[in-house]
Amino acid sequence: MPASLFSQITHHRPFVYQMSDMKFIITMLIVGTALAVAGVFENAQPRVYRVVLDPGHGGIGSTDIESFGDRFDLLSKRYLSPFAEGASHKGLWEHVLVHEIAVKAKALLDYCAPGGDFSKFRHILSRYTDEEPKQIFIETTLSRSDSKNREEILKRKDPNAEYRLYDFPGENGTILPARISRINAKKPHLVVCLHMTRDYSSTYRGLNPVIVAPHSILYNGLLYLQGGIPNKDFFYKSPYTDWFQESNSKNSFHWFLNDVASYFTGYPLDKQGKLDLQSFKGYRYNMVHWAYRDPPGWEEKARSHPPDSQYANDITRFVPDGKFWKREKSIFENYRREGGEEGFGGDNMYATSEIIRYILLSLHLRGEGHPHQKLTRPYISTWSVPLLVNAVTAFIELGSLANQRHRYLFTQKQDEIAEGIAVGVYSLLSGITVKKNAYPYTPKGKRIELERYRSTGGSSYFDEVAE
Ligand SMILES: [Zn+2]
Numbered sequence: 001m002p003a004s005l006f007s008q009i010t011h012h013r014p015f016v017y018q019m020s021d022m023k024f025i026i027t028m029l030i031v032g033t034a035l036a037v038a039g040v041f042e043n044a045q046p047r048v049y050r051v052v053l054d055p056g057h058g059g060i061g062s063t064d065i066e067s068f069g070d071r072f073d074l075l076s077k078r079y080l081s082p083f084a085e086g087a088s089h090k091g092l093w094e095h096v097l098v099h100e101i102a103v104k105a106k107a108l109l110d111y112c113a114p115g116g117d118f119s120k121f122r123h124i125l126s127r128y129t130d131e132e133p134k135q136i137f138i139e140t141t142l143s144r145s146d147s148k149n150r151e152e153i154l155k156r157k158d159p160n161a162e163y164r165l166y167d168f169p170g171e172n173g174t175i176l177p178a179r180i181s182r183i184n185a186k187k188p189h190l191v192v193c194l195h196m197t198r199d200y201s202s203t204y205r206g207l208n209p210v211i212v213a214p215h216s217i218l219y220n221g222l223l224y225l226q227g228g229i230p231n232k233d234f235f236y237k238s239p240y241t242d243w244f245q246e247s248n249s250k251n252s253f254h255w256f257l258n259d260v261a262s263y264f265t266g267y268p269l270d271k272q273g274k275l276d277l278q279s280f281k282g283y284r285y286n287m288v289h290w291a292y293r294d295p296p297g298w299e300e301k302a303r304s305h306p307p308d309s310q311y312a313n314d315i316t317r318f319v320p321d322g323k324f325w326k327r328e329k330s331i332f333e334n335y336r337r338e339g340g341e342e343g344f345g346g347d348n349m350y351a352t353s354e355i356i357r358y359i360l361l362s363l364h365l366r367g368e369g370h371p372h373q374k375l376t377r378p379y380i381s382t383w384s385v386p387l388l389v390n391a392v393t394a395f396i397e398l399g400s401l402a403n404q405r406h407r408y409l410f411t412q413k414q415d416e417i418a419e420g421i422a423v424g425v426y427s428l429l430s431g432i433t434v435k436k437n438a439y440p441y442t443p444k445g446k447r448i449e450l451e452r453y454r455s456t457g458g459s460s461y462f463d464e465v466a467e
Helices: 003-010 014-018 021-038 094-112 118-125 150-155 179-185 215-225 252-265 298-303 323-328 331-337 346-365 404-412 414-430
Strands: 048-055 070-073 078-081 137-142 190-197 208-212 379-381 392-400
Touching: 048 094, 048 179, 048 414, 094 118, 094 137, 094 190, 094 404, 094 414, 118 414, 137 414, 190 208, 190 414, 208 346, 215 252, 215 331, 323 331, 331 346, 346 392, 346 414, 392 404, 392 414, 404 414
Parallel strands: 048 137, 048 190, 190 392, 208 379
Antiparallel strands: 070 078, 208 392
């Protein structure tokens, strides 16, 4: 729906009362239709924002890919990757800690749920703002349940069923929705992914945003691989040079090109820089239930990898056809991934950085300061969750399990981290005027302009992600 209507409804409606009766009736009809289509308002109550907290991992990593794997490929009918079980160190597990923090953050955000006790959230907010906060409604869900009891999980018929990212076959062979599909089914406005690393990397020491690169730079990478761009300036002069390096033996541009090849064709590069036809990683956008899959029967065409199509296995003959590639070029993906408040990385980068700042401020307000508590360099790549949802996605590496200070925060300061996440989510959806503070990581307090994601017919990009 148009932005003007949106803001009128969520705040007051003075302009409506000044209009003639006829105009008033017509306006209300339009508003009513838009609301019915979008399904975001109930009985003229303020909109309910949908938030998914996504604590990473949870399942069992195993070399038995046939039973435990992820990335089920509909062409070969097998899993292409081992399940990523996440970081562990000194008896601490990433999948346990991020889930504990997510549960605590949800408990706080539930004060903002319809029927929740908002006065309790108002009390929390009084630490961050002097203004009287506006009540908004937030419906918060978790993407998975807890994963503490490994023995119990291993007894299940398919231990990783609840934890996989990508759709997978059930007992009778029907394809079941996995984590990304289940997130999309909820049509969230905001997704918050929580992770921790294991490795201690001094250049990345702190809390890191994890962002998916905009289509424009990935497309330039494709043109480079196809011989259409002669030099690497488009990469090195961009804000996206902090590319995630799988190892330090090769530079960031190498890993960028490798990810470009996989993102477009499904194949990584071999040592000669050609598509590695032995290491197919699959068409990820066809591994989830959502609006951008290729039409039924696509597997037949894809199996022969015909040139001049989106299934070509010769990069010079790759053509990005189909709904997913149209989506990638869309203005909405540009809003999510390019430019924005932080100067790059779009709303995803802003949402991620902002929640990190609230976490750091929450700790700071409790006197918990340390040089290793800082917002630092992003990890940039073509990460699955932020790539394959329409929601604005805050993907946070909370720190490193190999770092003693971070271990202290992860185990002793979960409530403070959870408060930062909850207040950050509220601030991104509602906006708050943050108290003046000399702290270098004071949040901006600006809300995300979700109105930009409205589309034709009164619907929104968030609603359109799935049936
Ligand atoms: Zn992780």
